[in-house]
Structures are given as structure tokens and as C-alpha cells.
Amino acid sequence: MVSRESQTVLVVDDEANILEALRKVLTKEGFRVLTAGTGRQALEVLRKQPVRVMITDLRMPGMTGDDLLKAAKAITPEVEVIVMTAYGTVENAVEAMKLGAYDFVSKPLKRATVVAAVRKALDKQALVVENKQLKAQIAQLAASNQRTIIGNSQVMRATLEMARQAANSSATVLLLGESGTGKELMARYIHEQSPRIERPFVATNCAALPESILESELFGHEKGAFTGAVRARAGRFQEADGGSLFLDEIGEIPLPVQVKLLRALQEGEVEPVGGRTTKVDFRLVCATNRDLTQEVKAGRFREDLFYRINVVPIRIPPLRDRLEDVPLLADHFLRMYVSRHGKSVEGISDAALEVMGRYGWPGNVRELENAIERAVVLARGAVIDVDDLPPELRDPQAGHGRQLTFSVGTPLEEVERRMLMETLKFTRGDKRLAADLLGIATRTIYRKLESGQIQDESYTPHREKGDKDTKGVIH
Incomplete structure (x- = not known):
């Protein structure tokens, strides 16, 4: 059954008699009808109500129909x-359609014409929503295939047993x-093993975000808080409200931002740049490949924050410590990339x-995954053999023994x-x-x-949700 919210129509006109006439006509047709006498009133309705279709006059005092159209599309692009x-x-209506209007009706209005236009607009809107849902389902299925844990x-x-035990609590990991x-x-x-599974999982690579925008990205900002802040924006903490926030490479966060992170953990509230504090409910999982105890001694990481995030430490073993998992992982990546690249490699x-x-x-x-993908792409037979593997695997000194020479x-x-x-x-x-091998901070490479x-x-600059180098399963 179609809900009334999905059939909501907003009528905007400065003439009260037209508003009332359209309200009666559309209500009789089963639509939920809202009205506004000015463009500014219409924008307030759009901010508060789930409007599917808006009918607006072009000629109105104050905010014109064209101005309202632009603002409405900025607030709710799907309307x-x-x-x-x-x-x-009619030429004015054509110009409005170039700005994003779906259709136009001429005055004097005809009941059948208005109703038909609204129904067509709602049908289009329903298709857009359905398309978005299907894309989300496909993305979710693809992501779930890549999140399989092999080992x-x-x-x-x-x-994994330690991770499952930690998942049932709200403790920081x-x-x-x-x-x-x-x-x-x-x-x-x-x-996914926690009670928060139905809520958002938000991942952020702290090293991939320039220091100049890291605070705003994490905690959000208000309109006008700084140059370029043309609208208010929620930060990653607000996005993760009710769910889990993953901060990768947390050791790269500068000290001033560490202070705000500590408050978020202690008080359960965040302060957007230029705004007031707001309560958030999140479960924090963070990660680092740095020795944070050494970072604390060096004064680059706050000791109080370290103890706040080090409640449940879980060390993920390197692949060299579980080489017996290599055949399982290799087979998984083989099937993944055979399908992705349309190859006929069998084993x-x-x-x-x-x-x-x-x-x-x-x-x-990650290196194993890259090696298997390369082998699948370059394999000359039905089976991947030694010659199909990268040179550094066939001769471990081939990569690590590479030398660079420089003139005085x-x-x-x-x-x-x-x-x-x-x-x-x-x-x-x-x-x-690369940063690990060179002994430098990851942020140095990004900078x-x-x-x-x-x-x-x-490299793609300013990746919004972290550096997605990992394409495969857990290691």
C-alpha cells in the first residue's frame, strides 16, 4: 500500500484562491497536500516535510518561482x-525546465491536466527512489562478498574470537x-557482530585527510564557520550516530584535534567548528600501525587519549605469521578476479x-591480493604457475635489492x-x-x-571515506 507521505504535494502560490482550489482538487485525488503563500514559506516546508512534488507559480512577489526552484533543488534534490x-x-516555463523543473501547466488551470502532471511526476519520483534502492542493494551485496573473513x-x-567478544560490548577497540x-x-x-549492525558503519582514514580540514571532517561545521563553508555539514561522528565509527591511522591525528576526540569519548558529545556541542551515540573502533606508546613518549600523542582508546587492543597477525592461510586466501582472490576480469584461469x-x-x-x-590479480590478468594458461607470479615472489631479492644511485x-x-x-x-x-618501509608518517606521503x-x-585527492586500498577480505 502506498503511504500518504510518498504522495505528498506542496502547492506554492501568492493567490489564496488558487491555493485553496488546488488543495481541494488534489486532496480528492488522494494526495497529501501542503500549501505555502510565499517562496520562503515553501522552503521551510521542504526542510521539515518529506515533499515528493512541488507545484509553484513562476510570478510571485519576493522570491520568484525560478529562485524557489533553485533553492528547492539545493535542499531536496529529489523533489x-x-x-x-x-x-x-510558455518560454518562461521552458527556462524553468532548464533549471530542473519536471513539467509545466498553463493558466487557467484544468483539473485533469494538473492531476495528470502530478501523477507523472510521482511515478518518475518512485522510479528514482526504486533505482537508488536497487543500487544500494547491489552495492551491499558486492561489499558483503568482499568482507568475507578468510583464515x-x-x-x-x-x-576473531577476541573480536567477537569485544563486539558484544560498547568498549572502544x-x-x-x-x-x-x-x-x-x-x-x-x-x-557486524555487534548490536549496532542495523546502524551506520562510518570509516575514515585520518592520514588521507589534510590537517586543514580534518577537524571539520570529523566533527562537522556550521555555515560560515570558515572560508568556503557555504552550508552546514555533519561530521563523521554525527554520521555514525547509533552505529560505529572507525578511525584508521589514528596516530596521524594532530594534537589539537586529539583534544576534541578525547572529549567526544569522555562526554559523548562533539562540537562542530563554529557551532554548539551536540550529543552523539557511537562505538569507536580505531587502528594504527604505529607504536602509540612511543608516540606518547615523544609527545606526539596524548597519554590520556591513548588510555581511552586502548580499552580492548586487538593485534591482527601479519601474513608471514599465518602462512598456512595463504592457499585459502589465494583461492578466494583467484575466484574473485577470474570473475571480475572474465578470465578462464582454473587454479x-x-x-x-x-x-x-x-x-x-x-x-x-593486500600484497597477496595484488599478486593474484596480476597473475590472473597475465596468466597464459588455465593454471597460474610460478612464471606468472610477480618477480619479487620468484626472487625475493628482486624487489628488496633494488638500488638507486645519485650523482654527487x-x-x-x-x-x-x-x-x-x-x-x-x-x-x-x-x-x-611505503611509509612503513621509509620510516616516515603516512601523512607526509599524502601531503x-x-x-x-x-x-x-x-592516488585520488581528498578521498572522503578513507583510503580504500584494501579491496579484498580480511587478512
């Missing part, structure tokens, strides 16, 4: 707008482990599996640039692994990418 225009001014080793089973071990996927697993040879079982996997499961007098900036770019090539664009000092084709 369908029908404009009313006097006979002989039967004793160390991995123990890790700190995920520890090397880059590529699957900390975000473990955070999702904790969320992996015993010799190739033996080579992979001896490799140290400095990039952990080479500017230090150029030495640093080449070192960063070669390391990114070796890690196949994995910024976190140099932002400034154009180094280039990486896999």
Missing part, C-alpha cells in the same frame, strides 16, 4: 517541480598491526603455492622525490606500506601527493 505559468509565457590458522581463529593486515575489514566485522599450481608459502609478504594480504650534488629534494616514487612503485601504490611533488596514478 519533482511543476511550474504554473500564464498563457502566452583457518590458530592465530587467526584466536584473533584499538586494532594494531602492520599495513595491509586488514584493520578496516576487522572493524567492519566487529560492527594455481602446487609449485606456485609452494613459492607463495615461502615468501615473507611484507605487504601482507643531486639536490636533497630530488633524492627524496625519487626515493618516494620508487618505493611507491615497489608497494604498488600502497601509501601506508607530497597533494602538492604535486610526487606522482602516483593510483
